[in-house]
Structures are given as C-alpha cells and as structure tokens.
Amino acid sequence: MEAQDRGSHARAGWLIARDGTALPTPLFQPVATAGSLRTLDWADLWALGYRHVLMNTYHLAVRPGVEEIRRSGGLKAFTAWPGSVLTDSGGYQAFSLASRRTLRGDGIRFTDHVGGARHHFTGRSVLSAQLAFGVDFAMCLDVCTGLPAPRNRVERDMALTHAWAVEQAALWPELLSTAGVPSMAQGEGGAGLEPPRLFGIAQGGLEEDLRRESIALIASLSFDGVALGGLAVGEPREDFHRMAALCGPLLPREGVRYLLGVGEPADLLFAVAHGFDLFDCVQPTRMARHGTAYTSAGKLHLRHAIFAGDVRPLDVRCRCPVCRTYSRAYLRHLFTLHEHSFARLLTLHNLAFYRALLGRARRRIVAGTYGGWWEKQYALVDRVVPEGL
Numbered sequence: 001m002e003a004q005d006r007g008s009h010a011r012a013g014w015l016i017a018r019d020g021t022a023l024p025t026p027l028f029q030p031v032a033t034a035g036s037l038r039t040l041d042w043a044d045l046w047a048l049g050y051r052h053v054l055m056n057t058y059h060l061a062v063r064p065g066v067e068e069i070r071r072s073g074g075l076k077a078f079t080a081w082p083g084s085v086l087t088d089s090g091g092y093q094a095f096s097l098a099s100r101r102t103l104r105g106d107g108i109r110f111t112d113h114v115g116g117a118r119h120h121f122t123g124r125s126v127l128s129a130q131l132a133f134g135v136d137f138a139m140c141l142d143v144c145t146g147l148p149a150p151r152n153r154v155e156r157d158m159a160l161t162h163a164w165a166v167e168q169a170a171l172w173p174e175l176l177s178t179a180g181v182p183s184m185a186q187g188e189g190g191a192g193l194e195p196p197r198l199f200g201i202a203q204g205g206l207e208e209d210l211r212r213e214s215i216a217l218i219a220s221l222s223f224d225g226v227a228l229g230g231l232a233v234g235e236p237r238e239d240f241h242r243m244a245a246l247c248g249p250l251l252p253r254e255g256v257r258y259l260l261g262v263g264e265p266a267d268l269l270f271a272v273a274h275g276f277d278l279f280d281c282v283q284p285t286r287m288a289r290h291g292t293a294y295t296s297a298g299k300l301h302l303r304h305a306i307f308a309g310d311v312r313p314l315d316v317r318c319r320c321p322v323c324r325t326y327s328r329a330y331l332r333h334l335f336t337l338h339e340h341s342f343a344r345l346l347t348l349h350n351l352a353f354y355r356a357l358l359g360r361a362r363r364r365i366v367a368g369t370y371g372g373w374w375e376k377q378y379a380l381v382d383r384v385v386p387e388g389l
Contacts, residue, residue: 001253005364007371009249009275012362015052015256017084017136018193023052025256026272026358026365028263029086029280030351034059035079038285039344040351042081048320048352051083054280057129057139058090061119062112066129074134086137088280089126091161091201092261095144095233103143103160123168124175127198131179135196139227140168142201144260147235154205161203162217169221172198197224199258205230206239208246215250225256228276232262241270248274265294265357266382269374272361284354288346291335294353298383300328302346307332320352357381 001013015023030037030045032053037045045053055075060066064078072078075085094101094108102109107122123141130138141164143157181195200223204210218226228247231240244259248271251257256278259271263281271279284294293300295315300307313323314331322331322345334342357377364370 003366003368005370006368008273008374010272010361010365010370010374011275011277012365013277015137015278016194017052018196019084020194021051021084023084024359024362025277026268026361027052027278028268028354028358029054029278031056031280031282031285032079032081033282034063035075035081037347039289039340039347042079044348045351046082048348049355050351052086052136053081053083054086054088055133055135056088056090056092057126057133058088058093058110058119058121060087060133061090061121061129062114062117066132070132074132076134084136085133086280087130087133087135087139088260089130089139089141090121091139091142091229092144094142094157095146095230098146103157105160105163107141107164108143123164124171127168127171127175128179131175131181131196137224138196138198140165140198140200140223142203142229144233145203145205145230147205147230147233147239149205151205151207151210154203154207154210158203158205158210158214161201162214165200165218165221168198169200169223172222199223199225199227199256201227201229201260202247202251203230206235206243208243211243211247212250215247219252223255225258225278226251227256227258227260227278229260231259232267232281237267240267244271244276245274248276251275264382265354266378268354268358269361269378269381272358272365273370273374284350285347288350289343291342291346293331293346294350294381295385296353296357297380298385299381300385302328302332302335314349315353318349318353318356320349322346322349322352 003012013025033056100111110119126141142161145157200218202214202218204214258278259276263283291303296317307328310328
C-alpha cells in the first residue's frame with residue numbers, strides 16, 4: 001500500500017502482474033468476457049492507458065475450450081492481448097445461469113448456453129484451467145447467491161464456497177508445481193515470471209454475521225487477496241452500501257481488496273471510500289451500446305431528443321479521442337441511424353471516463369483529501385444530466 005487517506009478508508013497501492021508490471025490501485029478492470037472486448041480491439045484499450053483486463057473461465061472453457069487455449073500458448077498468446085489478465089472462475093455463472101446449473105458438494109454442473117453441452121466445474125478443474133490460461137490473477141470457485149435470498153440459501157451457498165476455498169487453498173501449491181510454474185512460458189515472457197496470484201472470495205448475502213464469518217474464514221487461508229462477492233446482484237442500493245461499508249474495512253489490510261461486479265461510477269467512489277482496491281463490471285461497455293455516456297456531470301442518455309443540436313462534447317473535462325472530436329448532436333445522430341460506430345465511440349469514451357475517474361480518486365488518496373472530495377463527486381456522477389447541462 002502506498003497511501004491511506006486521512007478522512008476515509010480509501011487506499012492507494014499497486015497490483016503487481018506476473019512480469020513485474022505495477023498496476024496502480026484503485027483499479028477498474030474492463031471485462032473481456034470471452035477474450036474480446038465488444039466493439040473495441042486491444043489497440044483501442046491500450047491507447048486509453050489500460051494494461052489489464054478481466055476474462056471469464058466459464059465462457060472460455062465453453063468456447064473455444066481450455067485445450068485450444070493451452071495449445072495456443074495461453075490466453076495472452078491466443079488473444080494477442082499484451083497486458084495482464086485476471087480470470088473470474090465461473091462462480092458468477094452460478095447466479096447468472098441459475099436455470100442451467102446444479103450445485104453439488106463437489107462443484108457446479110452447467111448445461112452451457114452455446115450448444116447445451118454438460119460441464120462439471122470443481123475447485124481443481126477451474127484452477128487447472130486458469131493455470132492453462134497462463135493468467136496473472138486467478139479466482140477461486142465460489143457460489144454467488146442472487147439477492148434477495150432467504151438466510152438458509154445464503155448459508156448453504158456460503159458453506160459450499162467455504163469448503164471449496166479450503167480445498168483450493170490447499171491444492172494451489174500442488175497445481176503450481178505440477179504445471180511447472182513459475183518457469184512455464186505463457187506467451188511472451190517465458191521463464192522468470194512470478195507465479196499467478198490466487199484470490200479467495202467471501203460471501204454471506206445481506207446477513208452481517210455471515211459476512212463477518214465468511215471474511216474471517218477466507219482471510220485465514222493462504223490467498224494473495226480477498227474478494228467480496230454476491231453484491232450488485234439484485235439487492236436495493238442501500239443494502240449494497242451497508243454491506244460494502246461493513247465489509248471493506250474488515251478485509252485484510254495486506255493484500256488486495258476486490259469488490260466483484262460493481263460498476264456504477266458513484267458506487268465505485270463509495271467502495272473506494274470504504275477500502276476497496278479492485279473492481280470489474282460490464283457497465284461502461286454495456287451501457288454504451290444502449291446509448292448512455294458517463295460524464296463528470298452525470299449520465300447522458302443520448303437517445304433523448306434534448307441532445308439533438310447540442311454541439312458540445314460529451315464531457316468538457318474529458319480528453320478522450322471522442323470528446324476531442326465529436327459533438328453530442330453527432331453521436332445522437334449515429335444512435336438514431338443504428339450505426340455500429342456509435343457503440344464503439346461511446347465505449348471508448350466510457351472506458352476513458354472510468355479510468356480518469358479512478359485516476360483522480362488515486363491522486364486525492366495520495367494527497368490525503370479523498371474523504372472531502374468523493375461525496376461531492378458521488379452526487380454529480382450519479383445523476384442524469386438535466387437539459388441545458
């Protein structure tokens with residue numbers, strides 16, 4: 001950790017990739033679920049300053065398959081992404097594909113969404129897959145409980161998560177050795193890479209005692225960081241805030257504090273204030289495709305007629321290529337034409353905005369002034385931009 005804000009739990013630090021690249025935190029991870037970022041290519045992302053992405057083990061295991069990626073030399077060689085990679089284990093799909101999965105003590109059985117094939121995810125299989133992918137950061141298999149949920153279901157899912165976490169923490173050194181890590185080459189770099197880092201995941205729904213219990217158990221195991229899962233999965237925002245405020249400071253001071261799947265800009269600022277370092281979400285890319293731009297003055301829904309004739313950029317504070325070149329009026333024109341370029345341009349802008357927002361947050365943390373800054377920013381970025389702004 002580099003700095004601790006004086007007026008909040010916010011912290012600035014570094015996430016170290018296998019090749020030694022230091023990624024500044026707080027850090028937002030663009031989501032390239034199946035090894036691609038919709039509407040953009042890697043050169044676009046690199047030009048925006050991103051050096052790290054998240055990909056998903058479930059989707060990659062379904063298509064193109066673990067063995068094809070292994071034969072290609074790992075994810076970085078297969079996709080030609082030059083930066084670092086974190087893979088989600090597939091535990092989130094226990095929530096998002098609930099109608100296609102069965103939970104058992106030995107793992108999760110899925111009927112995949114592509115061809116209906118059957119897959120059995122266990123702690124061993126998902127860690128082995130992530131090692132075959134050659135990732136920088138791997139995630140444990142867990143059960144993400146959709147909310148709201150009765151306490152007995154939360155307890156059941158948490159018990160499975162805990163049992164698998166204990167198993168995976170014990171398995172990890174054996175799997176590293178079997179795979180030849182860190183000497184194995186995954187894409188460019190070869191020998192000399194550090195071993196990938198493994199993060200555990202705490203669950204517990206909206207039950208404060210279960211959240212405390214889960215964090216304590218996961219933190220007691222030999223993980224390189226602890227993630228908080230099972231939020232932003234259907235609960236009211238006030239419950240999200242209550243849980244994030246409770247759990248952030250409870251996570252280990254040493255190691256990464258990762259809040260899974262949270263992506264509204266205001267919620268990122270809130271989570272940073274309560275001690276979280278790492279985030280991921282499809283929000284900036286998905287909302288771009290639906291016509292929403294995030295700005296320092298709030299959200300612009302460009303489908304609205306009020307932006308016809310508006311010659312200003314999306315955000316006067318933004319220096320991204322889109323804001324330097326195009327007006328709100330022209331972008332809305334592209335939207336009404338259903339041009340594919342509209343989604344690309346708004347995705348570029350939204351990802352640039354997210355990176356700049358957390359960059360400003362980091363500078364405030366280092367200066368010790370984040371606590372007096374974030375609440376004002378929260379109110380601005382959370383609103384819908386009214387007519388005339």
